[in-house]
Amino acid sequence: MSKQNQIPEVDIVVDEKAGVIREVKDERKLRSKSGHERRVNTAIYVILVLMSVIWLAPFVFLVFQSFRSYALESGGMVNYLLPKTWSLDNYRWLLSGESNFIRWYGNTLFIAIFCAAIQTVMVLSVSYALSRLRFKGRKLIMNTVLVLGLFPGFLTMITLYFLLKQLGLTQSGAIPGLILIYCASSGMGYYISKGYFDTIPKSLDESARIDGATRFQVFKKIIMPLAKPIVIYTVLMAFMAPWGDYVFASYVAFGSEPNYNVAVGLYRWVNVNDYQGYFTRFCAGGVLVAVPITILFMCLQKYYVEGVTGGAVKG
Amino acid sequence: MTDLEFLKLSGPAKTAWKIGDFFRRLPGKIAGGCKKLGLGVVSLFKNFGLNIADLVQTFIHGDWKTKLSYLVMGFGSAARGQWGRGLLFFLFQTVFNLYMVNFGVAYLAKLNTLGTIETYKEGRRTVYGDNSFFILLYGVLTLFFVLAFIYTWRMNIKQNKISEQILKSGHKLKSTKDDLKSLADEQFHKTLLALPTLGVFVFTILPILFMILVAFTNFDATHQPPSKLFTWVGWDNFRQLLSSDTASYGNTFKQVLFWTLVWAFFATFLNYFLGMLVAIMINKKGIKLKKLWRTILVMTIAIPQFVSLLYVSKMFAADGLINSYLLKWGWISQPIPFWTNAHWARVTIIVINLWIGIPYLMLIATGILMNIPADLYESARIDGANAFQMYRKITLPYMLFVTGPYLLSSFTGNINNFNVIYLLSGGRPLSLELSGNAGYTDLLITWLYKMTVTDTNYKLAAVMGILVFVVSAVINLVVYNMIPSVKNEEDFQ
Structure with a gap:
């Protein structure tokens, strides 16, 4: 690049004097800057690669250890990473029905599907009402939710437990009980979707109203089709949350093993039971939980990013 | 000034x-x-x-229909042809009366003592007495029911007055069909909000009020219904948690509160700045594979925390992978006490939380960075500003302005960040210097959880919940008054 670049520079120097000399200097500065730039970029690449390694390492390790042979090696924690004998022992054990793992998985899936359906309806109704409709008590509702949000969630755990117990929805009824708890107050999480509705121009509603549409028709025929991204975001969030809930699930299902969700079951393997015997099984279970969810999440990543960024900007 | x-x-x-x-x-x-x-x-x-x-x-001034409505709710509405409204009013009144006669009055009467009849054994049979828990819970519920009844009764009277006026002026009243139709139109908000409001009331507001009241009782392991009664004790529990006598929790509370605030500070701001830095690096011109870097980071969000955090917690255990390899390579001779030394544990948690938090912040920052007008940078460059100056004078103020409310809510969120602490360290290491089972990495919220689940010390858990609320509320109030982007909701729209 140097030769080709230098020729016009020389030409310019010959043609015009004072101003052009500075231009040559600038060119040189620019070139040195691009050297600097390259160094900065290299440094950034190094950092990014390092970060990627750190961020992915636990998952790669998790997968490695899930393939360690239970029968020939050890099911506990060992001081090396790569299994000496690769095998599917742990997966086979999980899926053989010897443990309650399949049951737990089914429970969680069941809860997640129901929550995704019910919560989405709740959240969208609340956020639509608060964003588009003006009525008495609207501000009061928003302020109440704000204040309620400042109370720690577990404060009410005992009360909820006894409420559910009254309804017969603990222990053996834990699954419907959990669905009820997750969904009942889900309307409070309206911020992000309300923020989204706020960005849809109001003129759309108004013109439809002038044409004689009722508010319900506006909601169904005009806003909903436009709100597809936020609907997907809400469904995704509602579906993913039950997979990670340990606290309420363990409290509500306390002592009734067939009614655990995966989080409770696996947590108890490593933290309550003898974890040296269950560690690789925990890893395998973790992989079985994480892989489908990660794939789902990655497919819908676009909507997630949209929701999260939107939510942060609008508070 | x-x-x-x-x-x-x-x-x-x-x-x-x-x-x-x-x-x-x-x-x-x-x-x-x-x-x-x-x-x-x-x-x-x-x-x-x-x-x-x-x-x-x-x-x-009302006619006889109105006058009768004072006794029989909905009579006026029904008599004037608004059957739907009348029936609803009447149903509500019937349910309310039945409830009050059968349960409500009994619960209300016992609310001041929370029950006096002890449970006792008669030979082998247990004779159950009063259940303080239900007296308190249903007592509160009944109070709400009474308030709701008064409100509805008042509405019923108002209805009559309005109907009379409308009829007098020669107009027609809305029929039941019109009422139903309006639920999809003018009254659409009622349709949308009915179920969510009911859910929030029963499963959030009622339990919170109940727990606030529990903070003023002696409901704990030794006073547990149905076999034992509990009763009102005034401010005793607050005293026990806050005073620094040897028998109380004051010192422990101070330590846990201090760590909670330190944690929330680091978890919020370290994540914020490092996440922003990562976003800037990925977004920099000339960096390739932007999408790949982002995807790798975002993957950590997808994996349920109980899998990733539990695994990472085991990685850092005394017999975990990290210590094993450091020992094998001869870099250390003793396992590093990641989870058993208070300082190590605290630092480890904050560092691991970076691993959780940076991807979120990276995503948020990326969205905002792209919105900063490019000509700002252009003119800054022409004025000879270097990268750091541009960051300090353009990027940072812009980011802070836009994400101010987010920072605030994430600070409060971190005060209540249960998962990270509980799954990583479970609050350990424990210490004899701390009372109430608290450990050095316990936040108020995890301590609250332990009090509820392990100690069944509900009264102190309730007090703690109230204090967490107070802490969050104070921080919110103070910061909200200082944040420049005082939001006007309608403005944004």
Whole structure:
């Protein structure tokens, strides 16, 4: 690049004097800057690669250890990473029905599907009402939710437990009980979707109203089709949350093993039971939980990013 | 201080002035708040008086249908042809009366003692006495029911008055069909909000009120219904948690609160700045594979925390992978006490939380960074600003302005960040110096959880919940008054 670049520079120097000399200097500065730039970029690449390694390492390790042979090696924690004998022992054990793992998985899936359906309806109704409709008590509702949000969630755990117990929805009824708890107050999480509705121009509603549409028709025929991204975001969030809930699930299902969700079951393997015997099984279970969810999440990543960024900007 | 003087100040001085200003204005604000509260109370009484007057007036001037509605709710509406409304009013009244006669009155009567009849054994049979838990819970519920009834009754009277006026002016009343139709139109918000409001009321508001009341009782392991009664004890529990006698929890509370705030500070701001840095690096011109870097980071969000955090926690255990390899390579001779030494555990948690938090912040920052007008940078470059100056004068102020409310909510969120602490360290290491089973990495919220689940010390858990609320509320109030982007909701739309 140097030769080709230098020729016009020389030409310019010959043609015009004072101003052009500075231009040559600038060119040189620019070139040195691009050297600097390259160094900065290299440094950034190094950092990014390092970060990627750190961020992915636990998952790669998790997968490695899930393939360690239970029968020939050890099911506990060992001081090396790569299994000496690769095998599917742990997966086979999980899926053989010897443990309650399949049951737990089914429970969680069941809860997640129901929550995704019910919560989405709740959240969208609340956020639509608060964003588009003006009525008495609207501000009061928003302020109440704000204040309620400042109370720690577990404060009410005992009360909820006894409420559910009254309804017969603990222990053996834990699954419907959990669905009820997750969904009942889900309307409070309206911020992000309300923020989204706020960005849809109001003129759309108004013109439809002038044409004689009722508010319900506006909601169904005009806003909903436009709100597809936020609907997907809400469904995704509602579906993913039950997979990670340990606290309420363990409290509500306390002592009734067939009614655990995966989080409770696996947590108890490593933290309550003898974890040296269950560690690789925990890893395998973790992989079985994480892989489908990660794939789902990655497919819908676009909507997630949209929701999260939107939510942060609008508070 | 004028704006110009303020602008001349250096960065730290500006912040200092702002904080000072907040406290200088505080007395005024408190006075203003008190005045508002006073006016509110006055207007409340005024309103009450007006309502009573209106009730009397309506009764005197109303026709016989209206007069009968004072006793039988919905009679007026039904008699004037609004069957739907009338039936609903009447149903509500019937349910309310039945409830009050069968349960409500009994619960209300016992609310002041929370029950007096002990459970006892008669031979082998247990004879159950009062259940304080249900007396308190249903007592509160009944109070709400009574308030709701008064409100509905008042509405029923108002309906009559309005209907009379409409009929007098020669117009027609809305039929039941019209009412139903309006639920999809003018009253659509009622349709949308009915179920969510009911859910929030029963499963959030009622339990929170109940727990606030529990904070004033002696409900704990030794007073557990149904076999034992509990009763009101006033402010005793607050005293026990806050005073620093040897028998109370005051010292532990102070330590846990201190760590909670330190944790929330680091978890919020370290994540924020590092996440922003990562976003800037990925977004930099000339960096390739932007999508790949982002995807790798985002993957950690997808994996349920109980898998990733539990695994990472085991990685850092004394016999975990990290210690094993460091030992094998001979870099250390003793396992590093990641989870058994208080300082190590705290630092480890904050560092691991970076691993959780940076991807979120990276995503958020990326969205905002792209919105910063490029010509700002262009003109800065022409003026000869270097990368760091541009960051400090353009990127950072813009980011802070836009994400101010987010920072605040994430700070409160971190005060209540249960998962990270519980799954990583479970609050350990424990210590004899801390009472109530608390450990050095326990946040108020995880301590609350332990009190509920392990100690069944519900009364102190309730007090702690209230204190967490107070801490969050104070921080929110203070910061909200200092944040520049005081949001006007309609403006944004």
